[in-house]
Amino acid sequence: MLPAQRALISVYDKRGLEDFARGLSEMGIEIVSTGGTRKAIEAAGIPVTPVSKITGHSELLGGRVKTLHPEIHAGILADRARANHLSELQDNGIEPIDLVVVNLYPFQETAASGAPFEQVIEMIDIGGPTMIRAAAKNFRGVTVIVDPGDYTQVQAALEDGERLVPEPLRRGLALKAFRHTQAYDAAIATWFEQQTSEAESLFPRHLHVDLAQEMRTRYGENPHQEAAVYRVRGGDGVFGGMEALQGKKLSWNNLLDADAARKLASHFEEPAVVIVKHNNPCGVGLGSDLASAYERALACDPLSAFGSVIALNRPATEALATAMASLFVEVIVAPDFDDAALALFAKKKRLRLIRCPLYAATGIELRAIDGGFLAQNPDGLPDDDTAWTCVTQRQPTDEERQALALVWEVSRGVKSNAIVVGHANRTLGIGAGQMSRVDACELAVRKAQDPLDGAAAASDAFFPFRDGLDVLAKAGVKAVIQPGGSKRDAEVIAAADEHDITMLMTGTRHFRH
Numbered sequence: 001m002l003p004a005q006r007a008l009i010s011v012y013d014k015r016g017l018e019d020f021a022r023g024l025s026e027m028g029i030e031i032v033s034t035g036g037t038r039k040a041i042e043a044a045g046i047p048v049t050p051v052s053k054i055t056g057h058s059e060l061l062g063g064r065v066k067t068l069h070p071e072i073h074a075g076i077l078a079d080r081a082r083a084n085h086l087s088e089l090q091d092n093g094i095e096p097i098d099l100v101v102v103n104l105y106p107f108q109e110t111a112a113s114g115a116p117f118e119q120v121i122e123m124i125d126i127g128g129p130t131m132i133r134a135a136a137k138n139f140r141g142v143t144v145i146v147d148p149g150d151y152t153q154v155q156a157a158l159e160d161g162e163r164l165v166p167e168p169l170r171r172g173l174a175l176k177a178f179r180h181t182q183a184y185d186a187a188i189a190t191w192f193e194q195q196t197s198e199a200e201s202l203f204p205r206h207l208h209v210d211l212a213q214e215m216r217t218r219y220g221e222n223p224h225q226e227a228a229v230y231r232v233r234g235g236d237g238v239f240g241g242m243e244a245l246q247g248k249k250l251s252w253n254n255l256l257d258a259d260a261a262r263k264l265a266s267h268f269e270e271p272a273v274v275i276v277k278h279n280n281p282c283g284v285g286l287g288s289d290l291a292s293a294y295e296r297a298l299a300c301d302p303l304s305a306f307g308s309v310i311a312l313n314r315p316a317t318e319a320l321a322t323a324m325a326s327l328f329v330e331v332i333v334a335p336d337f338d339d340a341a342l343a344l345f346a347k348k349k350r351l352r353l354i355r356c357p358l359y360a361a362t363g364i365e366l367r368a369i370d371g372g373f374l375a376q377n378p379d380g381l382p383d384d385d386t387a388w389t390c391v392t393q394r395q396p397t398d399e400e401r402q403a404l405a406l407v408w409e410v411s412r413g414v415k416s417n418a419i420v421v422g423h424a425n426r427t428l429g430i431g432a433g434q435m436s437r438v439d440a441c442e443l444a445v446r447k448a449q450d451p452l453d454g455a456a457a458a459s460d461a462f463f464p465f466r467d468g469l470d471v472l473a474k475a476g477v478k479a480v481i482q483p484g485g486s487k488r489d490a491e492v493i494a495a496a497d498e499h500d501i502t503m504l505m506t507g508t509r510h511f512r513h
Contacts, residue, residue, distance in 0.1 A: 005029040007099035008051075008072070010037050010128065012106060013148060020101075029099070039374045039497040060072050076100060076134045080141035098164065099154075100135035101145045104128045105182055108234055111191045124184060124188055129181045139165075139174035146180040182231055183210040202364060202376060209366070214238055217252045227252045239356035246345065247352030253278075254309060258333045258354060260309030263380065264413035265333075266359035273297040274311045274318075274413075277304045278336065280432040284410045286425045291319040296426035298327070301447055309333070313358060314342040379510060380414060388504045391484070396502040399424055400479040401455035404504055410479045411458040412510035418460040419468070421443040421452055421477060428455055437461070439467040445475040452476040460510045462486040466495040473499035483509045 007029050011017060014037070020238065021031055021041050034477065035050045041048040049480040075097040078085040104125040111120050135144035143165050145154060150173060157165035170455075181464055186208035193204045211230035214237070220227035229235045229250075235331065237307065239262060241357040244250060250258075268286060273293040275283040282304035285296030290312055298305055311333040312320070318340035327342070331352040337345070345351055361380020366373045385405065390396065396404060402424035411420045415433035422428045429448030431440035453476035462485045463469055469492055472480065480496065484505035496503040 004150070005098045006032060006075070006095060008032045008076070008097050008131065009041070009101040010034045010051075010131070011101060011103045011148075013103045014040055015148040016151050017041070017148070018046070020148075020155060021046050023047075023155045024099075024158075024359075029158070032097070070094070072097070072104060073134055076131065078140050078141070079138065081142050092336070097135075097142065099143045099145070100131055102128050102131050102134075102135075107184065108187045111187070117195065118189065125184070129184060132177045132181055135176040136174040139170045143170050144173055144177045146173075146177050150176075166310045169338060179210075179212075185211055187234070196412075202377060206373065207373075209235065215250070217255070218249055220252045225252075229255060236357075239333070239354065240359070242354050242356035244357055245330075245342070245353040247348075248350055250331070250354075254331050254352065254459055257309035258311065258331050260413060261309050262333050262356070264410065265311035265313045267380075267382070267409050267413075268313055272313045275300075275305050275308045276311070277308045280415050281413050281427070281430060282308065282409060283430075284422075284427045286406065286408075289319065289371060290314055290317055291323045293425075294320055294323050296404055299449060300422075300427045300430070301449070304353075305329075318344065321345055379512075380431060380506070383408070383506060383508055388481070388506050389490075390502065391505050392496045392501065392503045394497075394500060394502045396479050396504065400456055400502060401504075404458065404479055404481040405454050407458035408506065411460040412512065414460065414512060416460055416511045416513060418510075418512070419457060419472075420474070421445070421455050421457045421475075423455060428452060438465070438468040438471060441471040445471060448475070454478050458482070460512070462489070462509075463492045464488065466492050469495050469499070469501070473501055477501065480504070481506060485509070 002418035007024050009021060009031055014421065017040060022044065024031060025046050030049060032042060032049045032051055032054060036050050038050055040244035051072065074094050078096055080086065081259055100182055105123040105128070107123040107125070110123040131145060132144060135142045141164070145152060153169065154165055165268065176193060186370060189206070190204060190208050193206060203404040210233040212233045214229045214231045217227045217229060219225055229238060257276045260279050261274045264284070265274040267271050271288065271290050271293045272284050272288050273290060274281055275297050279353060283300035285293040287293035287296060306328055307330055309331040310329055315336035315338055316332065316334045317338055321341040329351060331354060333354045333356065335358055336355055337353060344355055359380070361378040364375050366375055366379050403422060406424055407420040407422045407427065410422070411418050414420060414430060417434045417437045419431040420427055422446045428450055429444040429452070431442070431444030433445065434440035434443060455477050456479040457472050457477045459468070459482040462483050464486055465488060469480065479502045481504045484507060486492065493503065
């Protein structure tokens with residue numbers, strides 16, 4: 001016959017510890033604990049047995065060795081279904097441990113804080129992962145908890161007097177435990193590699209990415225494809241921690257478009273509205289408020305805006321919601337929505353609303369290819385406009401320079417080859433995803449709803465020939481911004497002078513494939 005139940009508790013994260021330990025004690029479960037956890041339980045007036053009393057040894061090496069002992073690990077690992085295991089425990093005077101509650105030193109947080117090397121090293125937990133893995137391996141006879149969020153369901157399952165929680169819960173908690181130690185070890189390996197002389201500043205030789213499923217979408221890009229959304233564990237979450245406030249389930253394509261729109265909207269300082277269709281902006285507007293910015297963005301391509309995804313860089317207002325009343329929109333992404341805007345948007349039952357912070361370019365971007373991934377740092381930092389040079393006879397006016405700054409910023413959010421035409425506060429025509437640059441110029445001109453006399457144009461990469469510039473000049477464009485770097489730059493500059501166009505070269509390309 002097995003002795004009374006025992007729980008081993010050793011946690012760094014002490015959220016909910018007192019209530020959970022008290023509940024176990026009131027059920028007659030003996031609590032065994034270590035160090036700071038034991039002190040916290042004792043301070044709450046809850047009976048607790050020190051691990052040192054079980055092992056017969058005090059903590060060693062300043063606390064590095066506490067639970068690494070046969071009395072502990074045999075109690076965890078003994079297979080309750082094997083008579084020889086149970087008799088071996090009995091012969092050695094070892095009592096089984098039924099519940100292991102462990103979470104680990106905050107290694108990731110300490111490493112991310114920039115703490116000194118020796119301090120980070122001390123946050124590499126040894127005994128904790130060992131106990132977690134042992135309990136998870138023996139889940140048929142042991143319940144393991146690594147997340148304080150699971151205390152309530154485990155306590156409720158034990159309150160009926162059974163020795164073990166139901167098997168499906170035990171199995172699920174074991175899987176969660178293995179995932180926990182996997183992520184912990186991966187974080188340590190990544191950090192440790194970064195400390196070696198061979199490590200590169202941004203791209204280590206081995207990249208560990210730990211993903212957890214956030215949601216299932218109805219399907220992928222097409223109805224015959226299954227799809228899901230994953231977040232990076234330990235990070236802020238998809239879109240920095242998004243909340244879906246209303247509307248139908250988000251689709252794969254909704255999320256791709258929302259990502260593109262959010263990133264572009266976050267580039268602007270003044271109120272901005274970005275309208276995206278099929279991963280390309282079809283209108284960008286700036287204004288003193290979102291309502292005026294929206295009207296300017298919509299005017300660029302109202303036909304394509306039908307069924308679009310829209311991103312804002314300010315909280316949505318009642319005035320914006322009123323202005324948008326007649327347009328069918330799939331998704332609106334914003335840092336917040338005021339109550340009046342929410343009330344108006346609620347009338348559109350199919351409209352999805354996403355609340356999330358603005359985009360900040362950090363870390364690395366991954367893109368899947370067959371058998372692997374491409375990795376790069378994001379193209380999210382603002383260009384240094386003091387490095388832009390005017391290469392033509394005519395210098396840009398102040399108004400032209402403002403317009404050039406807008407279309408250049410928008411061009412980085414447009415699929416290559418990209419041409420963007422506009423004024424200082426809105427786009428007028430966008431040519432996206434064309435195989436030749438002259439085609440992109442012709443498309444941008446053709447898409448424009450208004451005359452382009454005096455407009456500015458941006459090209460995300462250099463003009464390989466003068467033909468694209470000739471198309472823009474014929475439409476009335478008087479200012480152009482481009483990276484430069486073509487072997488025919490002199491020919492293109494000469495064409496600009498011939499058309500009395502002012503041209504800036506940035507030295508920076510913004511392809512978006």
